Amino acid sequence: MKLEIESPCGRIPLAGEIWSFARLMKDLNAQRFIQTVTLVSNIRAQIEQWSIEAKGELLTPEFRTFMANQFKDLSAATGFVGAELAHMAAERYRNELDNNSSVLSVDDMRVAIKDVETRLTDEVGLMGFMVLDRAQYGLLQPAAKLVDWDIERIFPDAARELSEASKCLALQRSTAAVFHAMRMLEVGIQKFSELLNIPDPVKPAERNWAIILSRIKGEIDTKYPQKDRLPSSKGAAFAEIYASLDAI
Numbered sequence: 001m002k003l004e005i006e007s008p009c010g011r012i013p014l015a016g017e018i019w020s021f022a023r024l025m026k027d028l029n030a031q032r033f034i035q036t037v038t039l040v041s042n043i044r045a046q047i048e049q050w051s052i053e054a055k056g057e058l059l060t061p062e063f064r065t066f067m068a069n070q071f072k073d074l075s076a077a078t079g080f081v082g083a084e085l086a087h088m089a090a091e092r093y094r095n096e097l098d099n100n101s102s103v104l105s106v107d108d109m110r111v112a113i114k115d116v117e118t119r120l121t122d123e124v125g126l127m128g129f130m131v132l133d134r135a136q137y138g139l140l141q142p143a144a145k146l147v148d149w150d151i152e153r154i155f156p157d158a159a160r161e162l163s164e165a166s167k168c169l170a171l172q173r174s175t176a177a178v179f180h181a182m183r184m185l186e187v188g189i190q191k192f193s194e195l196l197n198i199p200d201p202v203k204p205a206e207r208n209w210a211i212i213l214s215r216i217k218g219e220i221d222t223k224y225p226q227k228d229r230l231p232s233s234k235g236a237a238f239a240e241i242y243a244s245l246d247a248i
Contacts, residue, residue, distance in 0.1 A: 068097035
């Protein structure tokens, strides 16, 4: 089933839909979130400062343009952190500031920034936050950054499983991490079998690891008899790989 993201924040799964953990988890950049809150505070302070210095209650064209740019930044910031309602409010006020036919006062700006701040506060109250330390957060990186070789190009299926396994480790779900690690290992066994020209098993019962590894050993012994294997030869390398797989 193809699922569509309907807003900057996405949506929860509907009945019958299955979403991957990676899709459900939102990586909230803490630094950007703090910057968003700071921006709200700065805009409020700028409004009050202008109110003290200005001679009238209505916004001047210069200050109106300045406020429009501030709310444009706030719209982008709230959208980035996934605060959908605050984002919509900031965007609405930005459009109103850009509309020179409307008359706006200092009080209108106070109401505007209070509205965005209230929506942001309410949305944060509906979110759950998980704090990861530096080591855990490092495990959320793409597969290409978890290993020092081009796994995404050479073994794309294994790269996906590696990414999922590392996320599970980051959240201390070791059993789930092992599940994805085994799936990743299956990719290696399949490629190893292809290298030895072993046909892909057709029957479900033949997909058993013990049976597949037995065929691999038989093919190695046939093509590279143990008595003829020299150190550092292909046969010796294949035998070493088999021994590692058999030990799991």
